[in-house]
Amino acid sequence: MSDYLIDVAERGNLTEYSYVLSKVRDLQRGEEVVLLTQEDPRLLMDAVTLELRNAIYWDVLESGPEYWRVRIRRREDVEASDLVDLLTRDHVRIDRLFATALHHTNAGDMEAALPVFGEYAKRLRMHVEAENEIVVPVLDLPRSARGDDPTSIMLREHDEIVEHTVMIEEMVAEGMDDAGMIAPFFAIISAQxxxxxxREENNLFPHWMAILKKDNSLANELFPKVRRLVVFDPVHK
Ligand SMILES: [Fe+2]
Ligand SMILES: [Fe+2]
Structure with a gap:
């Protein structure tokens, strides 16, 4: 049962893109809207989804020729559909944890920052393990001797991010948990x-997607393995 209907015929002077974007931008968790249009909406929905950094998930309930009906939901309300979707969602989660820890650190509140930082570090390691140990050995793309191919860049950047994360962990373990001392390291990790x-989402994931789309058995083999590491809470309705 949808919460409301977006009828493209009612867009007035707006383009379809602006109209749909304005209607779904503030979609809340648990909400579901249906888009009604007479044109094939797939390109439009891809563009809107990209603009919202994958925050929404859509599926076609009814195809034309007369009318198309598209159901639109928040991505968190739908189970991850493939490996890349799973890893992209995990990026968002790791980002949020890190941003929260950074926010508390900048406010000088290390008591609030450290548990969130600990959770970030745990999720980061599991994510890196999934990408390095599970995905790369199977979806091995051509490497260049100079090390400037997407896989080599990813592996190198993982080492750097984990290294800086370990630095903070060691400082905290040694009692150097003063916000002013730790904040610059947070800033480095944040940028990294x-x-x-x-880079991963734009230079590497499209290659992984292309391989998995061609080879279903590979997709079915990898997904549950990565799913075990990149664990999400059950979907709430
Ligand atoms: Fe990643
Ligand atoms: Fe990564």
Whole structure:
């Protein structure tokens, strides 16, 4: 049962893209809307989804020729559908944990920052293990001797991010948990994480997707293995 209907015929002077974007931008968890249109909406929905950094998930309930009906939900309300979806969602979760720890650190509240930082470090290691140990050996793309191919860049950046994370863990273990001392290391990781995830999602994941789309058995083999490491809470409705 949908919460409301977006009828493209009611868009007025707006383009379809602006109209749909304005309607789904603030979609809340647990909400479900249905888009009604007379044109094939797939390109439009891909563009809107990209603009919202994959925050929404859509599926076609009814195909034309007369009317198309598309159901739109928050991505967290739907189980991950493939390996890349799973890893991309985990990026968002790791980002949020890190941003929260950074926020508390910048406010000088290490008591609040450290448990969140601990959770970030745990999720980061599991994510890196999934990508390095499970995915790379199976989806091995061509490597260059210079090490500037997407896989080599990813492996190198993982080492750097984990190394800086360990530095903070060691400082905390040695009692150097003063916010002012730790904040610069947080700033370094923050920049590294953002760049790394962007590169992965844009330069590497499309190659992984292409291989998995062609080879279903490979997709079925990898997904549950990565799923065991990149664990999410059950989907709430
Ligand atoms: Fe990743
Ligand atoms: Fe990564």
């Amino acid at each position: 994480l953002a760049k790394h995830e962007w």
